[in-house]
Amino acid sequence: MVEINVNGKVALITGGSRGLGYAIAESFVLNGASKIIITSRKQTACDQxxxxxxxxxxxxxxNVEVIPIACNIADEANVEAFFKEVTSRISKLDILIANAGAAYGETFFKHPISAVKKVLDLNVVGVFHCVKLFAPILEQSGNKDDPSRIIIVSSVAASVATDFGGTYGYLASKAGVSHLGKNLAVQLGPRNVNVNIIAPGIFPTKMSKSLVTNKKTELVDGNPLGRFGQLSDIQNSVLFLCCKQSNYINGISLPIDGGLYLVGTKNLSKF
Ligand SMILES: NC(=O)c1ccc[n+]([C@@H]2O[C@H](COP(=O)([O-])OP(=O)(O)OC[C@H]3O[C@@H](n4cnc5c(N)ncnc54)[C@H](OP(=O)(O)O)[C@@H]3O)[C@@H](O)[C@H]2O)c1
Structure with missing residues (x-):
């Protein structure tokens, strides 16, 4: 029997206070992590x-300790302070889940440039900044047999060219961060840090609320498996990508979307 777990691992999950990040934290708690650092912008949400x-x-x-530290991942100075605080409280780091992200949807001609910049700052620049700062401590914790892991939470929107509700900055950010992840896999793999990307389809969370509510029929009927994603779909995939048995997987982008990436979206147009 093969037991998939993250026994004794120390994990950091950005955007871990709710949604997909929180679900990943739950799975790590139940599968042996010893410490989990949770961050989001609101300290009360992290504490909760x-x-x-x-x-x-x-x-x-x-027996797991959760360390809640608020940080705006889009703010350079805040991320630097967060890094100092985290590293003063842990002696190793095995897993970084770069999950914090935001989306903005608006029709093409009304779409504010400021919204595109804001989304890119969090979804791309924030991910790069976190990886840059935490890579050395991840490198120290990993070895050939069981490398440290970085999981970049991208999206099906990175590879599908059909519309996702006028989320122009978002789809550009996810395509960008997916490609960044592949390059990081090449750069960090030799340093015992495997980097993989997940590309979720549509999962009901706060972020997807408007799409899930207003376009439910189109999205469910248009999905080859005829349903939205469930949190367990994310939990199981991420657990596998972080366990010892997946130590030879590096640089993949894993769709977790029921096959949505093959067919794209229909009738969501927000031009
Ligand atoms: N749900 C989907 O259908 C779906 C599909 C594909 C990809 N994804 C990706 O999955 C990831 C998680 O999304 P989700 O659906 O779980 O969304 P969510 O429920 O809105 O959760 C987002 C998390 O990120 C945090 N966050 C937002 N802005 C932040 C910032 N500037 N700094 C630090 N933390 C921040 C939020 O907390 P605060 O607001 O308190 O800061 C929250 O903890 C995102 O990268 C998203 O693009 C989601």
């Missing part, structure tokens, strides 16, 4: 995540 995640661990006989 600590409370519920540690309770989940306790209720399931797991």
């Amino acid at each position: 995540a600590k409370e519920t995640l540690e309770k989940l661990g306790k209720d399931n006989g797991k």
